[in-house]
Amino acid sequence: MSNFIIRKVAVLGAGVMGAQIAAHLINARVPVLLFDLPAKEGPKNAIALKAIENLKKLSPAPFGVKDDAQFITPANYEDDIEKLAECDxxxxxxxxxxxxKHDLYRKVAPHLNPNAIFASNTSGLSITExxxxxxxxxxxxxCGVHFFNPPRYMHLVELIPTEHTKPEILDQLETLLTSVVGKGVVRAKDTPNFIANxxxxFSILAVIAEAKQFGLRFDEVDDLTGSRLGRAKSATFRTADVVGLDTMAHVIKTMQDNLAADPFFPVYETPAVLAALVQKGALGQKSGAGFYRKEGKTIxxxxxxSGEYVDGGGKADELIGRILKRPPAERLKLLRETQHPQAQFLWAIFRDVFHYIAVHLESIADNAREVDFAIRWGFGWNEGPFEDWQAAGWKQVAEWVKEDIDAGKALASAPLPAWVFDGPVAQAGGVHTAEGSWSPAAQRFVPRSTLPVYERQVFRAPLAGEAGADPKQWGNTLFETEHVRAWTDSRAGEDDVVIVSFKSKMNTIGPGVLEGLIRAIELAEQRYKAVVVWQPTSLKLGTPGGPFSAGAxxxxxxxAFMMGGAKGIEPFVKNFQQSMLRVKYANVPVVTAVSGIALGGGCELMLQSAKRVAHVESYVGLVEVxxxxxxxxxxxxxxxxRAADAANAVGAAPGDLLRFLQKSFENAAMAKVxxxxxxARAMGYLKPSDTIVFNVFELLDTAKQEARALAAAGYRPPLRPTQIPVAGRSAISTIKASLVNLRDGRFISExxxxxxxxxxxxxxxxDVEAGSLVDEEWLLALERRAFVDLLGTQKTQERIMGLLQTGKPVRN
Structure with missing residues (x-):
């Protein structure tokens, strides 16, 4: 297979989606031309330039580093159209x-590179048309390539071919989207709104219809349909506000215009409440009002x-809250049988979606797996709808849905397809099996894609019912305690690296974790090439990403504190410090594979490893303040x-060390994350030589490869420095002078x-002269003394207890 090299990408259209797609491609270090119409006044590229400038102000931030906006090249169709030939x-x-779109295509088609892939980022228009x-x-x-908004953060991209699209084009684009851009690719059929939308x-429309039938408030519905169901915290109506009610109305209109023969067609009528909001310009978050409106600090x-905004506070009834904590089969049974309107509402929305996906599976997707991943990655559900159905008992739920259809309680009278009740699905107890996921068209269970790019994913996105490997048990366990598991990848040629995974809540680091980590290093020094610290929580079901470590x-x-006071903690701190030195000076490389948060002690473990491999969505900082x-x-x-090394590299005088320390001091003193x-690389937490990966499912494989490369190059730990020049008391005085101003101006507390x-x-x-030479133990003693002294203060104790009790920082 020949290499698919991406030299440059062109994005046509500098609107909300186009500009953000361009930004995320720049995050992935793909050169981008951002095209728009020539401006009528001022510079010809003014429209694209303004879009690039606006990207810097958006929240959540489209760029990993705001200054990277400079790398997007603005362009217009009048002056720059020939540059399209440079784009792959x-x-x-x-x-x-x-x-x-057709007008634009006629304009650009003659200028496209004859080998370039051409794709439309449409949310639902026919790719064939x-x-x-x-x-x-x-x-x-x-082909169609449908990014979800915001493109940097939403894992889903739908890939939609026509009957004319070459298969190799799709494979090349899927490889680019998966590995380079870091997305989860779902292949959809060319039907209105594809799979996820x-x-x-439909799920949102069903919620609106059933909420109206059972007389539930919008905030009540959101409390019922968010995290309690394992779905996005923004639930239904808050999600609609975030997406934009005009955008939602447009997607619904696409269904109205193109699905007249659909048995669920009456459900596609724009809800009166939505139409009224759009008509008066209440479009959700972007206009300041939608289903919700913020008034001061009150939502x-x-x-x-009444059409008026009222105080919020609608919640799930305590009984319903208890039911929702039950196992899937019991939960659905209780919801169906309980007469409380909230229970009946919840059963109804489950039933409606199960009914819909069964009827439409064959027309919208090749198999059930594509539906579940599309909803999980596009709408933030922890489990897809087919997974929910299968977990609750396939045959029993199917019978319940059929009963409601026959009784006229469902949103359509269309019967469930025959494959639901008879044949392989019924025999297997669901659509997901060890052989793959059910395809009604093929009448068989279809296995996962075998594209080479997926060989990098040691653990692919898990799917309930499939025979996927459980990262908490898979491989060859070398030893396991209540704190850590040390293991190797048992596949041939992959068992030469010790992998350490923590088992504590949020992967925090205590004595047991430290003991296990050192034991794993000792084991690796005896008979393995390297150690990789990797947390399986980075493969969370709904949206990829998880905590590397929340710290000590x-x-x-x-x-220890209760028994010996602040001094009683000193052995704990010293043990942590010595364990980190053991990591740093191990005789095999210790590589940290970071995803999600790496805070406090988690950040310190990362800093002292031989190399760091980080998922792009890693949030790193020293937050002990x-x-x-x-x-x-x-x-x-x-x-x-690092400051001493940087100063030495440019021959700076001992008295000039402070400027090399300033950034690190501010990072820690302000708890910047x-x-x-x-x-994190710009802040100094990652080195330029460290590796950033974009697909979290490739994190472990990349970390193992980097660890092996270090070992193959004859890895030796760094020599212990005994003469580290430090900035000393004069630099401390300079820093304190600026802190006094902040304190006296009441920007910080005493x-x-x-x-x-x-x-x-x-x-x-x-308290030494500038340029004095110290060793690591001296610096660690300063850290340790400051830690113990502060722990002895009442205000620090208040902060710790406040965080442990409420989970929120206390400012005092």
Whole structure:
């Protein structure tokens, strides 16, 4: 198979989606031309330039690092159209108007590279209709590619071919989207709104219809249909507000215009409440009002009867809350049999979606797996609808749905397909099996894609019912305690690296985790090539990403504090520091595979490993200030070391060390957390030589490859520095002077001043002359002393207890 090299991508249309797709391609280091119409006044590229500038202001941030906006090249169709020939992929992302898209295609088609992939980012227009007018060669290279908003954060991309699209084009694009851009690709059939919007918007319409029938408030419905069901916290109506009610109305209109023969067609009528909101410009979050409206600090909810906004607070009844905690089969049975309107509502929305996906599976997707992943990754459900059905008992639920259809309680009279009750699905107890997922067209269970890109995913996205490997049990266990599991990948040629996975809540680090980590290093030094620290929680069912480590386990340290006071904690801290040194000076490379949060002690473990491999959505920082403490696991020591190295590299004088420390001091004193792995690199937490991956499912494989590469290159741990030049008391005085201004201006509290001062003392090497030479133990002692001293203060104790009790930082 020949290499598919992406030199450059063009995005046509600098609107909301086009600009953000361009931004995320830049995150992935793919050069991008962002096209739009030539401006009538000012610079010809003014429209694209304005879009690029607006990207810097958006929240959530489209860029991993805001300054990367400079790498998007603005372009217009008048002056720059010939530049399309330089692009290997061209993505059209203009407004959802078939006529406008066709006009643009006629303009750009003659200028496309004859081998370029041409794709439309449409949320639901027919890809076949869009390709009308193309010659055969362009038809073969054209497809739909539907990113979800916001493109950086939403894992789903739908890939939609026409009957003319070459299979290799789809494979190349899926490989690019999966590995380079980090997405979960679902292949959809060319039907209105494809899979995710088709099922997801139907689900919302069903919720609206059933909420009206059972007389439930919008906020009440959101409390019922969010995290209690394992779905996005924004639930139904808040999600609609975030997406935009005009966008939702447009997707519904697409269904109205193209699905007249659908047995569920009456459900596609635009709900009166939605139509009224759109008509008066209440489009959701972007207009300041939709189903919800913020008034000062109060969020009010729309009363559909009066049309006025009223105080929120509608909640699930306590009985329903208890039912929703039951196992799937029991939960559905109780909801169906309980006469409470909230229970009847919930059973109804489950039934409606089960009915819909069964009737439409064959027309919208190749198999049931595509439906479940589309809804999980596109709408934030922890389990897809087919998974929910299968977990609750396939045959029993099917009978219940049939009873409701026959009784006229369902939203359509269409019967469930025969395959639901008879044949392989009924015999297997569901659509997902060890052989694959059910395809009604093929009349068999279809296995997963075998594209080479998926070989990098040691654990692919799990699907309930499939025979996927459980990362908490898979492989060859070397040893396992209540705190850690050390194991190897048991596949041939993959068993030479020890993998360490933590088992604590949020993967916090206590004595048991440290003991297990050191034991794994000792084992690796005896007979393996390397150690990789990787957490299986990064494969969370709904949306990929999870905590690498939330830091030191304060709860485990509390007994020592209760018995010996602040001094009683010192052995805990010293053990942590010595364990981190053991990681740093191990005779085999220790590579940390980071995803999600790496805070406090988790960040310090990462800093002292031989190399870091980080998923792009990694949020890294030394945040101990939040609990009134200083980093004391070697994080400040590493800051001092790196500053000394940086100063030495440019021949800076000893008295000039402060400028190399400033960023690290501010990071710790202000508890700054990176907004991405790219920003973590800019902040100094990742080195330029560290690896950033975009698909979290490739994180473990990449980390193992990096660890092997270090071993193959004859890895030796760094030599222990004994003469580290430090900034000393003059730098501490300079920092404290700026802190006094912040304190006196009431930007920080007296206790914040104290903590920041102790951080300054630790990173500057203590009360010594500038340029004095110290060793690591000296710097660690400064960290340790500051930590213990602060722990002895009342205000720090208040911060710790507040966090342990409420989960929120206390400012005092």
């Amino acid at each position: 992929v061209v993505i059209e992302a203009i407004a959802e108007r078939m006529d406008w 869009l390709s009308k007018g193309f010659d055969d060669a362009l038809k073969a290279r054209f 088709r099922v997801g918007v 009010k909810v729309l009363d559909p009867n 386990n304060l709860e485990e340290a509390m007994p 939040g609990v009134g403490l200083v980093p004391a696991g070697g994080g400040l020591k590493e800051a001092a070391l 990176s907004g991405s792995a790219l920003e 206790h914040d001043f104290l903590i920041a001062s102790r951080i300054a003392e630790a990173v500057c090497g203590g």
